[in-house]
């Protein structure tokens with residue numbers, strides 16, 4: 099384990115700010131535009147980005163390629179000059195366009211690991227890790243350099259390879275060198291830009307756990323960038339989900355996975371049934387292609403509006419057929435296809451000519467063609483705005499209140515990923 103020496107390191111790195119309740123990093127209204135020579139108009143890489151990271155927290159910027167994650171991280175690091183906004187680090191403004199403040203990258207007391215690791219091939223492991231101390235703004239005595247480099251290498255369990263040249267290391271070892279180099283000057287903030295994406299799947303899984311344990315034990319506040327939702331969920335205290343330069347949702351992994359606030363969030367974080375719906379007069383019942391369904395009332399959509407009901411396949415309950423109890427949102431459907439995946443059984447359930455994706459308990463005895471009951475617990479039927487609502491005709495989904503039932507025509511039930 100990489101973490102055995104962490105307490106020693108933490109004791110050395112501890113400072114008076116450790117009990118400070120304020121966020122360690124505050125990003126306010128951050129914008130970054132790039133000139134686009136082809137079009138003459140600017141590329142909006144990030145637009146009005148706001149978030150905070152509490153001391154010791156692990157926050158992940160998550161989103162698809164091009165959504166602005168790396169640009170945000172580079173603005174925090176001081177490697178990109180934001181177009182406007184403010185960044186505070188440990189109570190100090192490091193960037194403010196209003197106040198004309200830009201603290202250079204090497205004065206920001208942070209460590210950074212890049213996707214490419216960016217370690218020098220002509221240097222030994224020791225020299226790579228020593229680089230920020232030897233070439234930093236403060237002069238560090240050589241005995242101190244040696245002590246701190248070896249301490250950082252012990253943290254990542256590479257002290258025995260200190261004299262090896264970096265091309266003679268495995269991918270995982272190179273990644274650890276980059277991590278040790280980021281930690282060597284005991285930063286308050288660690289920035290990690292897709293540091294695991296060059297590793298094979300198994301090593302990536304191991305490193306996820308080790309990195310999280312290490313930074314947690316060291317008490318280092320961390321901002322991590324990834325496009326991998328599983329990575330984000332397994333490592334983060336908080337996730338900032340981005341799309342097209344904007345924040346779509348912030349929250350714990352549980353909040354974002356279980357309570358997505360948009361089709362994008364539902365879609366990006368995992369599989370969902372996305373069911374076109376028309377809300378009733380108080381927003382608690384939705385008319386859908388599966389019939390009327392009670393939904394989670396905790397939404398901000400107007401009564402009678404069109405929406406999407408989001409329900410995850412694993413949120414759908416397949417009750418014991420022997421039990422007679424009738425729950426709200428009970429539907430009958432025929433199993434069209436069934437895949438036994440070991441941990442779960444994936445079912446495409448045909449209902450009213452539409453398909454509902456269900457993940458069922460693998461111990462249930464189920465087979466294709468069988469008609470089963472499923473329950474969509476109302477609190478798990480989340481209501482989010484339907485970005486395509488204006489594209490559908492009123493006839494596509496019947497409206498509650500006039501007694502119409504949901505039309506089977508046009509109202510496709512979208513199941514994603």
Ligand SMILES: Nc1ncnc2c1ncn2[C@@H]1O[C@H](COP(=O)(O)OP(=O)(O)OP(=O)(O)O)[C@@H](O)[C@H]1O
Pocket residue numbers: 132133134141142143144161162163164165166167168169170325
């Ligand atoms: N130097 C640049 N000049 C012009 N446009 C840029 C520049 N750097 C980034 N962009 C644009 O800004 C947007 C955000 O890019 P960014 O690299 O931050 O995205 P990302 O979410 O980190 O993507 P990825 O996961 O692919 O690295 C993209 O549209 C990108 O093309």
